[in-house]
Amino acid sequence: MKLLTCFAFVAIMFATTISADEYKVDASHSMMAFKVKHLGVSYTHGRFNDFKGNFTFDANDTSKNSISIKIAAKSIDSNSAKRDDHLRGKDFFFVKKYKTLSFESTSFKKKEGSKNEFIVEGTMKMHGKKKTITVDAKLVGEGKDPWGGYRCGFSCSFTIKRSDFGMKYMIGGISDEVHITADVEGIRK
Amino acid sequence: MQLFGAIIPATICAVVVLICARPWRENIHSLQKNAYWSIALGLAGGYAFAYWAIVGDIPSFPVNLEDYESDSWLIYISFILALPAFTHNFVNNNTSKFTFIAISALVTGWLIVPEWIVDEGESSALLWYWRIGYAATAIALFAILESLTKVVKGKTFSLICFFLAVACSVVLVLSANAKMAQLCGAISAMSMAMFVVGIVFREISWSSSGVYFLAILLPGLLVNGYLAADTPLTPFTLVIFAPIFAWGAQLKAIQKYPPLVISLVSIFFVFIPISIALLIAYQYYV
Numbered sequence: 001m002k003l004l005t006c007f008a009f010v011a012i013m014f015a016t017t018i019s020a021d022e023y024k025v026d027a028s029h030s031m032m033a034f035k036v037k038h039l040g041v042s043y044t045h046g047r048f049n050d051f052k053g054n055f056t057f058d059a060n061d062t063s064k065n066s067i068s069i070k071i072a073a074k075s076i077d078s079n080s081a082k083r084d085d086h087l088r089g090k091d092f093f094f095v096k097k098y099k100t101l102s103f104e105s106t107s108f109k110k111k112e113g114s115k116n117e118f119i120v121e122g123t124m125k126m127h128g129k130k131k132t133i134t135v136d137a138k139l140v141g142e143g144k145d146p147w148g149g150y151r152c153g154f155s156c157s158f159t160i161k162r163s164d165f166g167m168k169y170m171i172g173g174i175s176d177e178v179h180i181t182a183d184v185e186g187i188r189k
Numbered sequence: 190m191q192l193f194g195a196i197i198p199a200t201i202c203a204v205v206v207l208i209c210a211r212p213w214r215e216n217i218h219s220l221q222k223n224a225y226w227s228i229a230l231g232l233a234g235g236y237a238f239a240y241w242a243i244v245g246d247i248p249s250f251p252v253n254l255e256d257y258e259s260d261s262w263l264i265y266i267s268f269i270l271a272l273p274a275f276t277h278n279f280v281n282n283n284t285s286k287f288t289f290i291a292i293s294a295l296v297t298g299w300l301i302v303p304e305w306i307v308d309e310g311e312s313s314a315l316l317w318y319w320r321i322g323y324a325a326t327a328i329a330l331f332a333i334l335e336s337l338t339k340v341v342k343g344k345t346f347s348l349i350c351f352f353l354a355v356a357c358s359v360v361l362v363l364s365a366n367a368k369m370a371q372l373c374g375a376i377s378a379m380s381m382a383m384f385v386v387g388i389v390f391r392e393i394s395w396s397s398s399g400v401y402f403l404a405i406l407l408p409g410l411l412v413n414g415y416l417a418a419d420t421p422l423t424p425f426t427l428v429i430f431a432p433i434f435a436w437g438a439q440l441k442a443i444q445k446y447p448p449l450v451i452s453l454v455s456i457f458f459v460f461i462p463i464s465i466a467l468l469i470a471y472q473y474y475v
Contacts, residue, residue: 090258166256
């Protein structure tokens with residue numbers, strides 16, 4: 001019986017070490033932000049306040065890694081209520097028709113020669129259109145939190161062309177290129 | 190770019206009208222109002238240019254609704270509307286006008302009312318409500334404007350169209366629809382071009398020509414603007430039916446004054462519903 005218990009314990013431990021950890025995005029400690037050039041002279045910043053997601057992460061076996069994020073388009077916040085109304089409207093995000101933005105990874109690999117940098121490829125859906133994009137992700141850290149949980153966080157950045165997603169209005173004044181920063185903190189499930 | 194999307198459409202419209210109508214012809218008076226069927230064509234050409242200048246490209250035909258919004262159909266519809274205007278050179282009675290506007294309004298309503306207003310699994314009754322509502326509005330606006338062309342002179346009518354399009358533009362911009370507001374701005378610029386042409390060529394008339402364009406396009410842009418916005422329906426409705434107030438200048442008490450005063454009064458009456466509409470839209474904007 002003792003031998004059986006010992007065997008079961010070893011089996012459970014082994015199973016734990018080979019499976020990647022699954023995390024739920026902690027939205028209150030994460031941020032989906034963007035900046036866009038205005039009239040070619042400065043950057044205007046904004047963010048989305050309502051989003052959720054999950055990711056799977058194993059530093060040793062990146063084949064198991066994945067990330068999925070879903071953002072409520074109407075939660076856009078550029079620190080100007082009137083501009084936000086316009087951004088929610090038909091000229092830009094058209095949130096009545098396209099309610100969510102999303103990202104689903106297809107690969108999540110370690111960057112060559114780096115310990116904590118990753119290249120994430122995946123499909124971004126915005127304004128009703130899908131496009132494959134590449135995201136630079138940096139593992140900021142991981143460890144136990146004071147409440148007994150385990151957390152892991154990434155800082156991601158990438159650039160898209162909004163015209164690729166059919167968002168073509170006012171490209172002269174508001175640049176086509178949008179720089180996106182996603183800081184994601186997850187709590188292990 | 191903003192002026193580019195207004196001045197050039199206005200120029201295109203004026204040039205097309207001048208080339209096709211040749212209002213300097215000696216027999217222009219005997220041709221009566223049918224000579225100005227080309228206002229519909231000029232407005233269509235100017236609108237297509239304005240769309241290209243504002244949006245950046247022209248959708249291919251038929252419009253792919255995965256890449257463009259349903260209101261993009263209005264570019265092609267506006268050109269098709271030149272056909273009934275041209276046909277009125279040969280047949281010009283109320284039956285033919287009603288037939289043309291009814292067909293145009295129903296087909297346009299079917300094409301431009303966006304299907305996204307109905308969520309998956311929901312009944313399509315809402316879609317048909319809007320399509321029929323749009324068609325009824327377009328037919329009513331056509332009837333109002335067409336009858337107005339018989340009582341107000343060409344220049345005054347051009348000015349009423351100008352203020353109507355400006356009002357539509359302001360309501361759209363206040364409801365966060367800047368692109369469609371700019372398109373209405375282009376329509377107002379083209380109306381102003383017709384006013385200028387009318388100063389030189391006094392016989393100019395929108396009857397059975399440009400009226401088709403206005404009756405189909407302005408409600409088309411407003412319906413799409415309303416559905417995409419959170420502004421109430423009242424300002425959109427008030428603006429689109431504002432021209433009916435121009436009839437106020439037909440009161441006997443006003444008709445005894447000189448033509449210029451009558452024209453100004455008819456424009457003033459149009460401003461009443463427009464002002465209320467803009468006040469309501471502004472309240473929701475601030």
